[in-house]
Amino acid sequence: MKIRVVQRHGTALKDRLYLPAIWQGLKITATHLLKNVGDIKSVDVLEYPEEQPSDITNRYRGLHRLTHREDGSVRCVACYMCATACPAGCIFIEAAERTDGVDEKMPSRFAIDTLECVFCGYCVEACPCDAIRMDTGIFSLIGSRREDFVLEKEQLLAHKGAFDE
């Protein structure tokens, strides 16, 4: 394994004291607090769930989906890149031989435990095949048992993208 030594940033006395930085942060908080208390009407409030958010953009990381190839088959090749990158270790893959001639390898199981997921999007970044995306715009998942939150391959394949490609 190769180790790269990274130089520490900010070696001046001002940086090492931390206090100026803390003071700057507190100043911003205090400014907002005073402004909002002064004019309470101007604070944005969404009356969820009667009112649904309208500002979900295509960069929003919603629930995952597994994408399809042009012929409708699963794009994922069970390479485990997403599972390797996942900081929560919540992607469970079992690989199998693919026999339809499209490719060699596919997932026989692909599950994401959304209770463990931290929605960081690293899996999407890591995928070499554009097989997993978080562009469904789905931000709430309801279930009554823990198992309901473990999304299996079929569910992930059924999720639709909410935005144009």
Place this chain on the structure above:
Amino acid sequence: MIEIFVNDQSLHVNEGVLLIEALIQNRIDIPYFCYHEALGMDGNCRMCMVGIEGQKRPQIACDTIVKAGMRVHTTGERIEDVRRRILELELVNHPVDCPICDQAGECKLQDFYMDYGLYDSAVSKGEKVHGAKHVDLGANVMLDQERCVLCARCTRFTCNITKTHELGIIGRGDHARISTMPGRKLSNPYAMNVVDLCPVGALTSKDFRFAQRVWFLSSTPSVCHSCAKGCNIFIDHNAPKYQKERIYRFRPRRNDAVNGHFICDAGRLSYKSLNDHRLTCNNPDAMDRAKALIQAAHNIALLVDANLYCEQLDALVAFAQRIGAQLYCPNQCYYDEGFGDEWLRRPWRAANLAHINTLGITQSTPSEAHDLIISFNHPDLSSLTCKHKIAFSTHEGVEADVVLALRSWAEEAGTLINITA
């Protein structure tokens, strides 16, 4: 001993060795595909280029004998440029399908590309010459012709080492590829070694196929227990999240005094028995019942497995004295005449028979006079009849009055004495 200089650093090396050997022994980074310490040089991959002072062009380190005072450079702009171009040539027709390749993570092409490559490919995917993917060569070996770098390690193994000549390179230029003779399969008791020899993902194990990504595995050095030879191995294991620890494969571990770089296929696949049908817990009253049986018995036979470690056997000798039992290790069940051969495999299929001999343990079946047999994982307990039996066992399915779980050899540390003759 002579002195040579590599990157201006002085090295003392044996006279007559290949430059590449000297570099490898001194842990100086040198990329290579076709050279292998067990197979020798072949000089076909050209990856091991170095600069030698006084020579006009870069030379291959695997076909250069060291000379006293030789000044060698393995770094520098010129040599790195040569390497990059050779690597680019090796990868011209390579499919770059690392996501579905089992070799990813331990592949020389990946390593060298990251260390010396990092060029932009001039060949698009559509222009590449394709070969057959997933060809089942036989003997659990899968071939992907597109990934091959034609280093000829596999063919040299079947020609020079097993002398079975199953593999060859057919075709020329872009169409050169590894193949077996028409109608013939790869078939010899050491065939799976070509999977370890192959520096890329062209030859992979059918048994390990898609089972795990290699970077999840931890390796523990150990010794094969499938025969008396005691080949040195690595146990590659992993406990996937929420699952029990499993062994995924055995790989040979170099030991020039025992097995060199290789192991036999039977030994390699023997990991399977360590995963399945394991006895893992005891009945809560098992220990008490065993004690009561031992106290009530008059004439005890203690049966020991010849795969136990020396330390375990020594402790069992002391235990036998303590309870006044007689020690036995019936050995006929370990003998398999057909398994032995001229190279590694020995007909005695147990790892520590030498220590059983040293301890002078009786190697015949216990006499009928015993009223209790206590077995420590002996494989042949079921064929013996006795009034009472206590079985310490690593696996399920043993018939006895009391059965107690035992750790397998892979879960214990200890000493073994092999039989090399």
